[in-house]
Amino acid sequence: MRLGIDVGGTNTDAVLMAGREVIASTKQSTTEDIATGIVNAIHEVLLTSGVLPGQIEAVMIGTTQFTNAFVERRGLNSVAAIRLSLPGCQAIPPMSEWPEDLAAAIGEQWYLTPGGYEYDGREIAPLDELDIVRVGQDIHKKGIKSIAISSVFAPVNDAMERRAADILRQHVPGCDITLSSSFGRLGLLERENAAIMNASLTGHAEKVVSSFEKALQELEIHAPFYLTQNDGTLMQAEVVRELPIMTFSSGPTNSMRGAAWLAGVSDALVVDIGGTTSDLGFLSNGFPRESSLNVDIGGVRTNFRMPDVLAIGLGGGSEVKMTAQCQIGPQSVGFRLKEKALVFGGDTLTTTDLAIAGGLADFGNQENLSALSRADVERGLSAIREKLEDAIDRMKTRPGDVDVILVGGGSILVDENLKLKGVGRVYKPEHFSVANAIGAAIAQVGGEIDKVFSYEETPRDQVLAQAKREATELAIQSGAVKASVKLLELEELPLAYLPNGAVRVRAKAIGDMAFSAN
Amino acid sequence: MKLTVEDLVNIGRGAAFLGTGGGGDPYIGRMLATSAIQEFGMPEIIEPDQLDDDATVLTIAMLGAPTVLTEKAACGDDVDLAIKRMEEKLGRKADALIPIEIGGVNSMLPIMAAARLGIPLVDADGMGRAFPEIQMVTFNVYGVSCTPLAVTDDHLNALVIETGSAKRAEDLVRVSSIELGCSVIMSSYPMNGKQVKDYAVHGTMTLALEIGRAINRGRKEGDPVEALVDYLQTTPYYNQCKVIFDGKVTDLRRETTKGFSIGHCHLTALDGSGRTMEVAFQNEHLVARENGELRAIVPDLICMVDRETAEPIPVEALKYGQRIKVMGVSAAPIMRTPQSLEVFGPKAFGLGEEFVPIEDL
Known part of the structure; x- marks a missing residue:
């Protein structure tokens, strides 16, 4: 029996699952x-199910607490940032281009010191241990308790970060x-930013994880508990204390994975139609496709793994203009649907009005829609479909049909019995x-590597086997x-202008938790 | 021209456009320039005509693998040292700096360098775009020697190279940069003011800035691609420009051969006509053919932008399904002469076709 919990800004949801059953x-x-x-x-799910606390084998929690805290600059630690790079990388100081209020909130304390690696693993300079001692003494004197260490090419070798x-x-x-090496990817500034962001949140993480523990103790649940991270896999609660930012995008990830699980598919496009926008995300092998772009969080550039989500201006509250082309959105009446929409006696034609007039849903007062001609309703509904088809097509990575999972309050806008262009099943x-x-409850565990290899020094087959082995071990x-671990992704990126057939290889493996018997 | 730190964002976007798919991400360059400006102040940007004929002008650039630059870019002292070594070799102080290429990251490094050294930066460059190798510049075409040339790294290792041909210099620099960690600073093509006036592509820093501004303006007004085309049509060299294709990426092949990112990208028209375009690249886009027919060819610029936002899309960020407008833009006349075509025309990239100006296609 596992317990999945989602702690959002507004609601805290819980599901109790036995195997595949809710x-x-x-x-x-x-x-x-x-x-x-x-x-x-x-308490509520235990009460309604009659399950005893002792029957629960694991608790999985998804939360946006840390993202919100960072974006709102709430309860952040003072951080000392240390970059191991000298004589290199002195021209762009740490925390360059951070929003001023954010930089001020964490103290803008940084140190540059010798160290780091070249692309091929040679040392830029040996670690200057005496200088690290001096830096440590200074940090101690300033009373700072949170430290972020970033070395050049740490993804190739993290030894200096660990020694420091x-x-x-x-x-x-x-x-x-x-350590910046905890965040894998190449790109010193972005990785360093991630490390500093993380260091600023460890105090808050301690508080939140302790309150999770307290809640479970109070309910006499003694099972291990985990948090879900950005890529849809689990991390142990102890790890979250150290790496809270690994939960940053778990919200959309859990939502997409939960939707796929409910639909019983693992490869599909999830379309979440809300009031103002639709969010589209791609699931492959049950995991969201990740964006290859650098993302800004709270105004700070990072290279996190975030789900590749496309948002378009189509929702249940989107305003409809019956012009020659029939324009849908992007303006929306939003949460005021119940006073603005025609069907509720308002003065604005919305997509919801079209859906009700077209017989796709039945609420409000249909008499308010009598002025809409059948032809206009048809035209409007096909405009909605075209807008959606266009967005679906944009998310595809290969030709052919894709299955679509429609979720969210606005999914009434789409008649699943009509064929959508480029779409298989709906x-x-x-x-x-x-x-x-549910997305939290079904999460698995994973391991990932991201390194530069040389195909001339090591044959490709061997490199790929090694990458796979390392990800599996992680x-x-x-x-x-x-026995359950399988390779989820294996990506090769040849590097321009590098000698010896240098290739950046990224591998990710996932598997089931040990307790997943039911 | 007086720049502000805010202008650098626009220059970066314009430089990415002029990079025609390559040239490296201007982001890291912009960060370098911004930090240098905060420490040393904004450098003066001057027109080529403001140079004395006997002024000493040097190029300055970052050279290396784009992926390595994201980990380890210039440290600052390496920039100063490259210029110092050149000055020592020449026996003259540099009066001004000039970008070797305006496309990509090397639009920004000279701003950093000029700020550090406290000397002006010339509003011009040697390509008006980006090219993969250092012999592919107008300075070389019209007889300026590429060397003496100084290469430095963050350990303040310095090499001064002297050789007879720019291609040979390219080979020597490329080999030594590998040993130096694939992220080096290079100063080359020492020139006098007269040579800059005669052989540089003029006004390209302004051009990058105005391209960035036009895209921004378009985003506020509704059609960024149209705003971009409207702006380019007002420029002296880049006025022959058009959207040559509006489609989505339906196939993408790339491989790394001899250190270059080589491949091609297929697009299918969005209007349902079934028309297709193939764009071949070697770091930068080289040739665009629609249903087999030539639409644009190097040295004219082939630029891919997001069809909604006009954000320039580099080759490494291309992926299946992207909606792209492909633009063809005329290169400066100085880039289209027979001597120039010999150095960076279709044949220099192993293409079979002759160069045909975009306005004749």
């Missing part, structure tokens, strides 16, 4: 202290240290309102059952 689900308000909301939600951390722990008692799963919590280290 035993109970609930939606409660998120509380200021977080713990009370979780207790309420778990060992030294700093001796000289800054009780400090939290974030699914409209029920119980979507707790999809995030997944097992994170708690995956060995």
